[in-house]
Amino acid sequence: MTQHNDVLFAYWVPNVSGGLVVSDIEQRTDWSYDYNVRxxxxxxxxxxAYALTQIRFTAGYGAENQHESVSFSQGLLAKTEKLKVIAAIFPGPWKPVLAAxxxxxxxxxxQGRIAINVVSGWFKGEFDAIGEEWPEHDQRYARSEEFIRSLKGIWxxxxxxxxGRYYQFSDYTLKPKPxxxxxxxxxxxxxxxxxxxxxxxxxxxxFTNGNTVEELKKQIDDIREKAKAHQRQVQIGxxxxxxxxxxxQEAQAVLQEIIAKANIPAVHAFGDATREAGASTTEGEGNWAKSTFEDLVQYNDGFKTNLIGTPEQIAQRIIELKQVGVDLILSGFLHxxxxxxxxxxxxxxxxxxLETQQRVQAKSA
Structure with a gap:
């Protein structure tokens, strides 16, 4: 049984081939529907509590095959009872009315188990390949904000x-609502x-990329302060x-094998694309701005979060993340x-x- 303030766990749905590392290491993970149902x-x-499907339109970085996120999410929901599935969607290919x-x-x-992950996009080559508009960095987030405001209004x-600049609605009513x-x-x-x-x-x-507890705290404090100014609360994954x-020793050996067997051309190609994306931000930084080659072997800097070790070590580090404001761990695995x-x-x-111990200590303090 979970308490209302327990840290939650999600996993990346491997609906894209290649698993969650850009490495030629053996992986007993498969992108097929049957595997994903199991x-x-x-x-x-x-x-x-959650599963997050991935959205890609073109092959690359070791991911040659991709199932579409929304239909795949519905397929998983049909075979489960409690899990909430987060479907990733790009503004651009999707219009708000279709998504809504x-x-x-x-x-x-x-019965209320779908969620949405609005992906503003970082890979220009993908959008060029499908003939979609590619606004500059901050305008992509402006478009995503209009997309979200439209969804909320429709729902x-x-x-x-x-x-808005990107989307317009006039006297529109959707029924049934969610x-x-x-x-x-x-x-x-x-x-x-x-x-x-x-x-x-x-x-x-x-959602933010993996990082150290100290760096995550800076981001989380910034978001929470800004949300407070808007009389809002935002949860953090x-x-x-x-x-x-x-x-x-076993855990570290697995990490070193993943890195040692990295698909070097694919990692470098991914790194080049991410550096271009980071340089396009107003401040010259974004996801992957400070990522090393080793970090980029895992798409979203997952090694940096350091949930690598024994169950006891990992549990303690999860509690440390919770203490700086993390509400959810978005997890990737090898097998x-x-x-x-x-x-x-x-x-x-x-x-x-550990969470129970903390609650008892807080009550007795």
Whole structure:
């Protein structure tokens, strides 16, 4: 049983080939639907609250095949009972009215278990390949903000009207509206100033790349202060690639093998694209701005979060993340099904035990 303030756990859905590392290491993870159904059922049985599907339109960086996120999310929801699935969506290929209607229908079919991750985009080559407009960095977040404001309006109002730069609505009513109230949960990612500012104004959840506790605290404090100025609260999720083993030596050996077997051309290509994305931000920094080659072997800096070691070490580090304001751990694994089972059996009970101890201590203080 979880308490209302317990840290939550999500996992990256491997609906994209290549797993969650740009490495030629053996992975007992598969991008097929059958594998993902078994993984989703395993995850909800082992304490995971959310699953996040990925969105890509072009092959690259070791990911040659990709299932579409929204339809794949619905497929997983049909085979699970408790898990909430977050579908990643790009403004641009999706228009707000299509997304709003799709997700409202899925919300009814799943009895309130769909969420959305609005991805502003960082890879220009992908948008060029499909002929989609590619605004400059801050304008991509401005477009995403209009996208989110449009979704909220459609989902909560009748006769919705909106006049933005990118989207316009006039006296529009969607019925039926979603099951969830006030609306379907909205996630977003990013590390730039524009991303944090947007999260503070409109998003329910903010995903950030992996990082040290100290660096995460800076981001979280900034977002929370900005959200407070808008009379809002934003919850925080952080990316982490988890390697839990019986001994620290085993866990570190797995990490070193992943890096040693990195797909070097793919990592360099990914690094070049991310540096271009980071340089396009107003402040010259964004996701991956300070990432090393080793960091980039895991797409979202998951090694930096350092959830690598024994169950006891990982549980303690999760509590440290919680203490600086992290509400959710977005997890990647090498061999997903068996490692999710190991996490549920060995790590999660320790996390809940530490959280209980903290609550008892707080009451007696």
């Amino acid at each position: 993984l989703a059922q395993t995850a909800e049985q082992n304490g995971f 209607k799709q997700l409202a229908t899925i919300d009814h079919l799943s 909560t109002q009748d006769h919705f009207s909106f006049q 099951v969830q109230h006030p609306h379907i949960e909205i996630f977003q990612g990013g590390s730039s100033r524009a991303a944090r500012d947007m999260a503070a104004r409109v998003s329910d959840w903010y 952080v990316n982490a690639f988890i390697i839990a083993r019986d001994t620290e 997903f099904i068996e490692e999710v089972e190991y996490f549920g059996a060995k790590v999660l009970p320790l996390v809940r035990e």
